[in-house]
Amino acid sequence: MSDTPDNPNEAELLAGMTGPRRAAALLLTLDPDTAAAVMRNLGEHDVSRISEEMSRMGSINGEQMEKVIEAYRKEVGAGTFQVEPMLEKLLERALGREKAQEMIARIRSQNRDSQPFKAIRNLSHKQVTSILKGEHPQVVSLVISHLTPEVSIEVLKAMEEEERYEVLRRIATTEEMPVDLIRQVDNMLEVRAFEMGRQSTDSASERRFKTIAQMLNFAEPSVAKSVMDKMTKDLPDAAAEVQALMFVFEDLVRIDDRTMQKILAEIDKADLTLSLKTAAPDVKDKLLGNLSQRARDAINEELELMGPRSLSDVEEAQKRILEQVREMEERGDIQINRGGGEVMV
Numbered sequence: 001m002s003d004t005p006d007n008p009n010e011a012e013l014l015a016g017m018t019g020p021r022r023a024a025a026l027l028l029t030l031d032p033d034t035a036a037a038v039m040r041n042l043g044e045h046d047v048s049r050i051s052e053e054m055s056r057m058g059s060i061n062g063e064q065m066e067k068v069i070e071a072y073r074k075e076v077g078a079g080t081f082q083v084e085p086m087l088e089k090l091l092e093r094a095l096g097r098e099k100a101q102e103m104i105a106r107i108r109s110q111n112r113d114s115q116p117f118k119a120i121r122n123l124s125h126k127q128v129t130s131i132l133k134g135e136h137p138q139v140v141s142l143v144i145s146h147l148t149p150e151v152s153i154e155v156l157k158a159m160e161e162e163e164r165y166e167v168l169r170r171i172a173t174t175e176e177m178p179v180d181l182i183r184q185v186d187n188m189l190e191v192r193a194f195e196m197g198r199q200s201t202d203s204a205s206e207r208r209f210k211t212i213a214q215m216l217n218f219a220e221p222s223v224a225k226s227v228m229d230k231m232t233k234d235l236p237d238a239a240a241e242v243q244a245l246m247f248v249f250e251d252l253v254r255i256d257d258r259t260m261q262k263i264l265a266e267i268d269k270a271d272l273t274l275s276l277k278t279a280a281p282d283v284k285d286k287l288l289g290n291l292s293q294r295a296r297d298a299i300n301e302e303l304e305l306m307g308p309r310s311l312s313d314v315e316e317a318q319k320r321i322l323e324q325v326r327e328m329e330e331r332g333d334i335q336i337n338r339g340g341g342e343v344m345v
Helices: 007-012 019-027 031-042 044-057 062-077 083-097 098-115 124-130 138-143 149-157 160-171 179-217 221-234 237-243 249-254 257-264 269-275 282-288 291-303 312-330
Strands: none
Touching: 019 044, 083 269, 124 149, 124 179, 138 149, 138 160, 138 179, 149 160, 179 221, 179 237, 221 237, 221 312, 237 249, 249 291, 249 312, 257 282, 269 291, 269 312, 282 291
């Protein structure tokens, strides 16, 4: 029997079904008395919706019935079946909650025995190789014999020649393995695949924090501060992660004097002067302290004579200085330790 629907009606049964349509298709595979007993346990609204779907379907031949049942079995067994309210109600009202759960568990177990190692079937060959690294050749031979040839050959390529031969020898000579042993190995791989997925999630979190830090680095300082203040209050752990990846104007005090002098030689003096108008005293001292006395006096004089300036103008000047620092970092002229230490060259 083909796994692909052979006609439009069959395709309609198996693809894009809503909850009521799925329920209707399943009920049409049952004998009339059983289907009627199930329908009696449903509410009037549910019965009406399912009946309408049944009327649109017309008849279902034997092959189509098998495909509907197989589709349900595969979805439940694969662990991807999202039980919609309509279907959940149908099963529980027809069989009772306990029996419905027992039936799903039994189907899942039967499917797992017939198609083991589902937890790693969608992993890349590199991930499978990592999971199987260090395992006994008997375990490796058992697992890869259930995977696609494309993945199996890549796993074998990563082995030493002697180990590769031992795995292939066991595939060729080992009789059918006991179901209990297969289940044990399957459970072990499921745990390892879960751990690998959790590590990937951790990496994804790091990427999210880095993205936030990069956005805030290029935002107006007042906007970045407002966001970080709220995040620190609501999500303190996440705020700490983001803060560690950020580099803001106040962080200039962490730069060593030699590197600061290199930065000051490249930034626009007008930006430097304007940026100091709202700078914290320690930041101002850090910047002015790395200038010559003559340059320092000139900037102080300009600050005294400078009239009121908009906060946005000052923040733009600070942003341009930070952009210059980041460009120097990207060129490799400086390195910024964002964990709290000084910038090193």
